[in-house]
């Protein structure tokens with residue numbers, strides 16, 4: 330049966346990679362819903378190619394613009410606007426059976442949760458939702474019988490190394506690999522004046538701006554440790570990080586018998602997306618296999634937590650538990666956005682996160698409302714700290 334795939338974040342880096350794989354399998358996959366934040370032209374251009382049933386623009390004020398543009402392009406795609414439309418389509422059995430959750434940031438939480446609660450197959454790229462509300466999301470997936478296929482390359486690698494029935498029986502340790510980002514090998518002092526353009530110039534992966542900055546600070550790896558904790562049920566002390574500059578080994582799983590399994594491949598997200606789109610079957614993704622003779626060598630080194638304190642901040646937040654990861658994520662989103670706008674220095678990103686975590690004590694993450702409130706408080710505090718110059 331053909332799979333109807335909703336791509337949330339369709340205009341982004343992950344979204345366009347997902348559409349590339351979908352278009353390679355017209356008899357098996359179709360893009361039935363496409364959603365984007367506010368770029369109507371880019372969304373309509375994708376609709377012209379993929380002919381979805383529904384298109385959603387998250388900015389509620391852009392409904393008329395979307396409807397007009399779809400009509401002008403002669404497309405029968407039904408226009409929708411606003412985050413509630415996203416949640417409704419995520420839950421609608423006729424609209425989609427599979428959801429690619431590829432919105433950036435905590436903005437992706439509600440639609441991802443709606444898809445999980447509706448028991449869909451969810452290809453989860455939006456790591457911030459797991460950092461914010463991982464326990465609740467995993468519980469929702471279990472309750473509704475939803476399938477989560479991790480799309481983050483490291484977690485997709487681990488997913489591929491674990492037995493098909495899932496679970497971490499017999500696993501001693503998970504080792505996430507990290508490229509080290511564009512500033513690997515540099516001292517903390519030398520990072521004082523780095524620019525947004527330098528920070529988003531990732532040596533191995535082509536990605537959206539927010540995750541590129543997260544890779545440069547190593548917060549990305551910190552978020553991924555928290556993500557792995559929720560996805561695989563591993564305690565923090567059995568989640569390790571190893572810098573691997575070639576970005577060809579996407580992670581390792583070490584078992585109690587001394588075996589270590591890894592997944593290897595070129596740094597191209599279409600492989601992980603094909604694993605999710607075909608799940609449990611394998612699909613061609615357009616990515617070629619590795620030429621190991623050409624690559625020659627694999628290097629591994631320990632992360633430099635002095636130059637890149639975000640990794641330790643994230644680990645501490647995971648150990649603290651409760652609302653701490655939500656506070657960390659929200660402060661980081663505000664910091665990265667201000668850095669990209671030239672309003673905050675690179676080294677002030679960890680400083681701002683630390684400032685927020687020190688000022689707001691972690692509470693029990695009893696409900697989604699408590700987590701949302703923590704997210705809002707952290708955003709407010711972080712924004713005030715930037716505006717007042719307390720952190721700069």
Ligand code: NAD
Pocket residue numbers: 337338339340341342343344364365366367368387430431432433434436454455456457480481482534535536537538539540598
């Ligand atoms: P991106 O910036 O390229 O794309 C983001 C997408 O989200 C766009 O389509 C945008 O329109 C949409 N969007 C932004 N704000 C929105 C909002 N408020 N409401 C609805 N839609 C909104 O980002 P990306 O690099 O594709 O990353 C997407 C997610 O996948 C992130 O959570 C990221 O951490 C994760 N991820 C990305 C990669 C990668 O290679 N790019 C790898 C692993 C994980």
Ligand code: MG
Pocket residue numbers: 481482483553
């Ligand atoms: Mg990753």
